[in-house]
Amino acid sequence: MAATRTQVYLTEEQRQRIDELAARRGLTLAAVVRLALDDFLEEAAPNPEAVLASTFGAVPDIEPPSRDEWDRG
Numbered sequence: 365m366a367a368t369r370t371q372v373y374l375t376e377e378q379r380q381r382i383d384e385l386a387a388r389r390g391l392t393l394a395a396v397v398r399l400a401l402d403d404f405l406e407e408a409a410p411n412p413e414a415v416l417a418s419t420f421g422a423v424p425d426i427e428p429p430s431r432d433e434w435d436r437g
Contacts (some may be wrong), residue, residue: 372397380397382397
């Protein structure tokens with residue numbers, strides 16, 4: 365993985381919580397920050413195909429309109 369060095373300022377509480385999480389999961393601080401950022405970015409711009417796939421079959425009893433309705437113009 366190619367990476368770019370980036371400096372950020374954290375509050376004392378943020379740093380403490382990240383350090384605790386990293387220790388519990390056996391990760392580095394950088395790994396925790398990258399994972400959190402990946403989650404944030406996915407939430408901010410979700411993959412439309414994944415979102416659509418997650419709704420497949422959500423309303424199994426729905427009845428689509430007949431094809432005749434689709435062709436009205």
